[in-house]
Amino acid sequence: MTLLLGTLDELPTEYLDTVLTHNAVPLWPSLRSILPHGRPINRTVPHVWRYDGLRPLLLKAGELAPMDKAERRVLMLANPGLEGAPFATATIFFGLQLILPGECAPNHKHTVGAVRMIIEGKGGVTTVGGEACPMEKGDLIVTPAGDWHQHDHYGEGPMIWLDALDAPVVCGIEASYCTEGTPQARSSRPDASQTRYRRSGLVPYDTLARGAKDYPLLRFPWSEVRAALEDLAVGTPLDEAVHLAYVNPESGRECTPILGFSALMLRPGEQLQPRRRSSSHGYLVVAGRGESEIDGRTLVWEENDVFVAPTHATIRHRNRSSEERAFLIQIDDAPLQRKLGCYEEFADTAAS
Ligand code: 1HN
Numbered sequence: 295m296t297l298l299l300g301t302l303d304e305l306p307t308e309y310l311d312t313v314l315t316h317n318a319v320p321l322w323p324s325l326r327s328i329l330p331h332g333r334p335i336n337r338t339v340p341h342v343w344r345y346d347g348l349r350p351l352l353l354k355a356g357e358l359a360p361m362d363k364a365e366r367r368v369l370m371l372a373n374p375g376l377e378g379a380p381f382a383t384a385t386i387f388f389g390l391q392l393i394l395p396g397e398c399a400p401n402h403k404h405t406v407g408a409v410r411m412i413i414e415g416k417g418g419v420t421t422v423g424g425e426a427c428p429m430e431k432g433d434l435i436v437t438p439a440g441d442w443h444q445h446d447h448y449g450e451g452p453m454i455w456l457d458a459l460d461a462p463v464v465c466g467i468e469a470s471y472c473t474e475g476t477p478q479a480r481s482s483r484p485d486a487s488q489t490r491y492r493r494s495g496l497v498p499y500d501t502l503a504r505g506a507k508d509y510p511l512l513r514f515p516w517s518e519v520r521a522a523l524e525d526l527a528v529g530t531p532l533d534e535a536v537h538l539a540y541v542n543p544e545s546g547r548e549c550t551p552i553l554g555f556s557a558l559m560l561r562p563g564e565q566l567q568p569r570r571r572s573s574s575h576g577y578l579v580v581a582g583r584g585e586s587e588i589d590g591r592t593l594v595w596e597e598n599d600v601f602v603a604p605t606h607a608t609i610r611h612r613n614r615s616s617e618e619r620a621f622l623i624q625i626d627d628a629p630l631q632r633k634l635g636c637y638e639e640f641a642d643t644a645a646s
């Protein structure tokens with residue numbers, strides 16, 4: 295047992311040096327960094343990125359970084375606990391992306407999966423495998439790993455959105471690469487949210503014979519999500535979350551394999567304390583203002599801010615307005631954790 299609690303310093307230097315020259319390392323002095331007791335050791339810290347501070351810097355990037363050179367004009371949100379790695383949590387990449395009127399972020403595809411959540415602007419279109427997805431505030435648009443995608447801006451003023459990617463995971467397993475393409479031909483048919491999956495509970499008939507596709511629905515319009523939350527709130531008691539998951543309408547499972555997406559509504563003055571979960575979480579504030587206490591740290595947020603919580607965190611959200619509703623899109627790595635068999639929800643709400 296004493297060996298387990300030791301440090302590398304306690305080993306005879308000559309022994310340690312010889313082991314290291316063989317490109318080997320003794321496990322026992324550092325076993326607890328791989329297998330800590332009770333709760334993971336978090337490097338990720340609770341953090342909020344204020345949109346007010348970042349927006350002018352993103353607009354400045356519009357002057358400094360021409361699209362033909364930048365390919366993607368993105369400010370990456372780097373968690374201060376991750377020591378320079380440009381990731382929001384250990385599994386979630388967040389970036390704020392800007393395109394200007396007339397610009398095109400050119401067609402490419404990659405092994406990293408991405409989801410866009412629109413923050414401001416009108417007239418943007420993300421084309422995914424030929425399907426044109428209009429970008430309106432609050433919309434969520436999936437660009438699956440391996441699918442061609444490009445972003446065009448046919449409107450006026452800046453078009454800004456939050457990118458959420460599984461890049462930390464795909465880079466971590468050394469599986470990330472990109473292929474550049476020529477501009478996509480675009481279908482004139484409206485996207486699937488307006489045609490094949492117009493109403494929940496209804497799917498194209500042939501789904502029954504062929505089984506679920508991986509990504510039948512790419513765009514989840516905010517107008518529909520917000521209305522669904524407001525309808526769900528009717529009759530939901532104040533101590534129960536008004537919370538809806540974005541799913542594949544054919545399988546009922548999460549809409550991407552690594553990251554999960556869901557929408558939360560906080561009624562005026564409402565305070566929510568979800569069960570403690572093993573997943574890490576990010577949030578985009580679509581509307582409203584409030585605060586979240588994460589592992590004892592209070593983060594104050596308002597519209598368009600982004601904040602994160604590490605794995606296993608104790609989280610409390612509060613709507614600070616007594617009149618307005620607040621809406622959050624939650625991003626988490628629960629789908630990945632479920633696949634790995636390490637997803638847990640804890641009965642207690644306090645960190646152990
Ligand atoms: C990417 O391809 C996009 O396609 C945005 O818009 C952000 C961040 C890292 C790697 C690839 C995009 C990205 C990205």
